[in-house]
Amino acid sequence: MSNDLALDLDEHSHTIIHIDLDCFYAQVEMIRNPSLRNVPLGIQQKSLLVTCNYIARECGVKKCTTIADAKSVCPNLVLINGEDLYDYRKISYQVTAYLQRYSPLVERLGLDENFVDVTSIVNDRIQNVIIDDIKIEGHVFGETNEFCQCGCQDRLKIGSMIAQQIRDGIRKELNLTSCAGIAHNKLLAKLVGSVHKPNQQTTIFPNSALELMLDFKKVARIPGVGHTMAETLERLNIKTIEDLHNCKFEELKSALTPEKAKWLVNMSYGRDTSAVKPSGKPQSIGLEDSCKTITAEAEIKEKFHQLLNRLIILVSEDGRIPTTIKVTIRKFDKISHRESRQCNISPNLFIIEKHSSNIHLNEQSENKLMSIIMNLFNKLVNVSQPYHITLLGLSFTKFQERFSGRSSIASYFIKDVAVQSITSIENMRATQDITENLPTTSQHALNTDAFLESEIEPSPKKSKITSFAVQHAQFNEPEYSSPSKLRVADLQLNSKESDKSESETETGKLDSKANESNGHNINQHIQCPPDADEEVFWELPTDVQQELWSEWKRNRQRDNESTNKPLKKAKTNTILNYFVKS
Ligand code: TTP
Ligand code: MG
Numbered sequence: 001m002s003n004d005l006a007l008d009l010d011e012h013s014h015t016i017i018h019i020d021l022d023c024f025y026a027q028v029e030m031i032r033n034p035s036l037r038n039v040p041l042g043i044q045q046k047s048l049l050v051t052c053n054y055i056a057r058e059c060g061v062k063k064c065t066t067i068a069d070a071k072s073v074c075p076n077l078v079l080i081n082g083e084d085l086y087d088y089r090k091i092s093y094q095v096t097a098y099l100q101r102y103s104p105l106v107e108r109l110g111l112d113e114n115f116v117d118v119t120s121i122v123n124d125r126i127q128n129v130i131i132d133d134i135k136i137e138g139h140v141f142g143e144t145n146e147f148c149q150c151g152c153q154d155r156l157k158i159g160s161m162i163a164q165q166i167r168d169g170i171r172k173e174l175n176l177t178s179c180a181g182i183a184h185n186k187l188l189a190k191l192v193g194s195v196h197k198p199n200q201q202t203t204i205f206p207n208s209a210l211e212l213m214l215d216f217k218k219v220a221r222i223p224g225v226g227h228t229m230a231e232t233l234e235r236l237n238i239k240t241i242e243d244l245h246n247c248k249f250e251e252l253k254s255a256l257t258p259e260k261a262k263w264l265v266n267m268s269y270g271r272d273t274s275a276v277k278p279s280g281k282p283q284s285i286g287l288e289d290s291c292k293t294i295t296a297e298a299e300i301k302e303k304f305h306q307l308l309n310r311l312i313i314l315v316s317e318d319g320r321i322p323t324t325i326k327v328t329i330r331k332f333d334k335i336s337h338r339e340s341r342q343c344n345i346s347p348n349l350f351i352i353e354k355h356s357s358n359i360h361l362n363e364q365s366e367n368k369l370m371s372i373i374m375n376l377f378n379k380l381v382n383v384s385q386p387y388h389i390t391l392l393g394l395s396f397t398k399f400q401e402r403f404s405g406r407s408s409i410a411s412y413f414i415k416d417v418a419v420q421s422i423t424s425i426e427n428m429r430a431t432q433d434i435t436e437n438l439p440t441t442s443q444h445a446l447n448t449d450a451f452l453e454s455e456i457e458p459s460p461k462k463s464k465i466t467s468f469a470v471q472h473a474q475f476n477e478p479e480y481s482s483p484s485k486l487r488v489a490d491l492q493l494n495s496k497e498s499d500k501s502e503s504e505t506e507t508g509k510l511d512s513k514a515n516e517s518n519g520h521n522i523n524q525h526i527q528c529p530p531d532a533d534e535e536v537f538w539e540l541p542t543d544v545q546q547e548l549w550s551e552w553k554r555n556r557q558r559d560n561e562s563t564n565k566p567l568k569k570a571k572t573n574t575i576l577n578y579f580v581k582s
Contacts, residue, residue, distance in 0.1 A: 006249055006265045008273055012152035012206050015122045015159035016115055016276060018181040018189035019166065021095065022198035023063075024112035025082045026053040028091055031175050040074050042067070043082035050082060054198050083290060085111075086310065090317070094174055096279070102166060108279040115186050116166070117276035122158045126151075129158070137164035138180070138201035141192050142208025152184055153205055160203045167201065187272035190223060191216060209270030213241050222267045229264075232256065244268045285314050286326070286395025293332050293388040300389065304373050307394040308366070315396055316359040321347040322396030325369065327376040332388030340393075341376040345369070347400055 021027065025043040030036045030053065040056035042049045049070045051063045059074040070077055082088070092111040099106045105117035137160040147153050163180040170176050180201035181193025191212060192204040204212055216222075217240050220230040232255050238244050244252075245268065252261040266272065287307050294300055304327075315322060326342035349365040352358070361369065373394065381387050528545075529552035 006262045007269060008266050008271050010206060010209075010271050012148060012150050012155075012184040014117060014119045014184050015155050015162075016117055016119075016183055016186055016189040017159060017163045017166065018183075018186070018193045019095075019099065019114050019116065019163075019170075020179050020181075020190075020193055021112040021170075022177045022179060023051050023053050023057075024092075025051050025088055026056075027176055028087050029080045029082070031091075032087070036078065036080070040077045042070055042077045042079050044079045045081075045083050049079075052077070084287075086287065086314070089314075091174065091176070093317075095170060095176065098170060098173060099166065102162065105276045105278055107276045109190075113190075115189065115276045118159055118162050119155075121162060122155050125158050125162075126154060134158060134161070136160045136203060138182075138203065139196050141195055141202050141204040142211050146207050148206055156182055156184065156203050156205060160201065163201050163203075167199075185270075185272040186274055186276065187223065187267060188212060188270050206270075213268055213270045217241060219244055219264075219268070222264070224267065225264070229256065229260070241268045281318055281320060281399070283399075284326070284395045284397040285311065285318055285322070286328075286393060287311050287314070288328065288391060288393035290330070290391040291389075293390055294392075295386065295388055297383060300377060300392065301370070301374060303392050304377070304394060305370060307392065308361075308369060308373065311394055311396065312359065312361055315350070318399070319357070319359075320399035320401055321350050321359070322399050323347055324396065324398040325372060325376070326393075326395045326397060327373055327380065328391070328393030328395070329377065329380050329389050330391035331381075332390050338391065338393070339380050341379045342397070343372065343376060344398075345372060 026041050029041065029043065036053075038055070040053065040059050040061065042052040042056055042061060044050070044067055047067050049061070049063065049065050049067055052061045052070070056070075056074055056077055059077075061070045061074045061077060067079065088111055092108075095112075096106055096108055096114055099114050099116050102121060103116050103118055107115040109115065131154055134154060134157045136157045159182040163182050167178050167180055170178055177199040179193050179197050179199065181189040181191065181195075182201065182203040183189040183192055184206055188204050188209055192202045195202045195212075219225055219233055219238060219241055222241075225233075233239070233244070236247060236251060236255055238247055238252075244264070249261065249265065252264070255261075256264065287310055289303055289307060291303065294303065323344055323346075324342055325345050326340050328338050328340040330338050349361065349368060350359050351362055351365065353360065381389070527549055529548060532548065532552075
């Protein structure tokens with residue numbers, strides 16, 4: 001073999017599960033209408049059949065065919081329009097959320113596929129099982145009797161048990177069946193999962209990797225090989241994986257790039273070193289409505305209004321605040337061509353409900369957004385001339401996380417409030433507008449960079465947060481330093497975290513406070529800095545106490561002062577200053 005020198009070392013320490021939902025859109029429709037479970041069902045988008053249930057597949061219907069072809073194969077095929085993705089997307093995120101209970105390392109791939117890296121659970125479980133008792137769940141791919149000595153076989157067997165549990169859970173909680181592939185890397189997990197379908201799972205051991213790859217035959221079936229690369233390879237007479245194994249690596253390098261050539265050769269042997277990258281939330285949330293031609297502005301407005309109301313539900317479920325809105329249209333004369341316009345919007349338009357944390361619009365903000373939408377529409381379409389619109393779309397992008405978690409310091413300064421938004425550097429003006437209306441104490445806090453230096457809530461992209469805004473906040477000195485008020489605020493902002501009633505949580509906190517005062521603090525490593533207000537300090541969450549204590553120790557070290565010397569208010573950008581007795 002001429003190109004095996006390009007191969008990466010094959011190490012098997014990971015256990016990856018690939019989950020692919022069966023005939024996804026069709027399953028969602030069958031949940032919505034159970035009578036469809038017993039008929040051949042196809043999901044139609046325009047003139048295409050994007051998927052069909054397995055009864056239809058038994059009749060010979062294939063996904064991704066034209067409706068005409070599908071109907072000719074199966075005349076009694078029942079068709080459902082699948083152009084509204086709302087429910088598909090919603091259920092897709094429920095599946096990902098379910099998988100995240102097993103591991104934080106869950107990577108979404110389209111709407112119905114996810115990789116889960118279960119290495120950590122496998123390594124935990126392997127400590128507590130008798131190896132001979134481990135039984136593989138589902139199918140095993142490959143004929144090989146050679147096994148690796150590194151322990152991967154046992155790990156993958158445990159992986160297969162976890163995959164079975166996951167699939168049972170998805171079935172029970174979300175009423176969806178799925179397939180799983182279990183392997184030591186993403187590539188093999190994805191490919192082997194499709195060997196037995198539907199509602200089955202397959203495990204592959206590393207020694208069978210080459211056999212699986214050769215079974216897939218065509219190079220174009222390697223995930224990541226796109227149309228252009230496949231064409232380049234074809235020019236080199238490389239169509240199959242076997243062709244690739246027999247080609248000259250030098251030729252491959254010059255036709256692709258050295259990096260791409262190396263990657264491709266590795267993939268063709270089933271070697272994939274890419275990690276499962278936890279997927280963040282989507283970069284945009286949008287809805288489109290394709291319609292028979294609309295020619296009147298009132299109708300356009302009505303459609304946008306409906307889209308906006310449905311979109312707000314999606315935004316509320318997502319939990320982040322958008323800062324950009326985009327309008328998309330398609331004109332009748334440009335049937336395959338979409339045009340869009342977007343603009344920034346103030347995050348303050350979105351109201352966060354106090355108890356549920358849901359997001360909604362009030363009348364004023366809804367009117368404001370509708371006028372922004374219609375302005376964007378007017379930029380796309382000259383309404384003084386006749387027009388025919390066949391698609392309207394609305395989406396939100398550029399999201400900000402909001403800070404309402406337990407560890408957000410915001411919760412310790414808020415009494416009976418709805419946290420409206422976090423304001424990033426780009427939205428400083430909006431922040432200033434709000435801060436101008438706040439009472440003095442809060443302005444003081446908001447205007448200080450140091451205040452947010454202490455933010456603990458993790459932000460996925462670690463965006464440069466400089467300030468936050470709170471709507472209708474009632475700040476004043478006695479309230480924020482009063483222990484009971486602090487607890488109520490904490491509780492309101494975290495109502496989703498716990499099912500406990502207010503009084504239960506309150507009692508829990510009081511009990512833990514009692515423990516703390518007996519021993520001063522459960523965590524013996526933390527002490528109250530000498531000049532900090534002790535009453536306030538012991539009411540803070542442990543992580544903030546830890547930070548304050550560490551900050552004080554750092555100051556002391558720097559100034560080379562003794563522990564009992566009064567605390568210097570030397571650094572202006574430290575939260576410690578807010579807890580120092582005046
Ligand atoms: P797939 O996973 O390819 O198909 P599937 O889940 O319907 O069927 P299978 O049991 O073979 O996994 O795609 C997931 C969904 O994505 C599918 O239900 C419909 C949608 N889809 C499109 O909208 N357009 C397409 O071209 C394809 C292939 C799928
Ligand atoms: Mg699928």
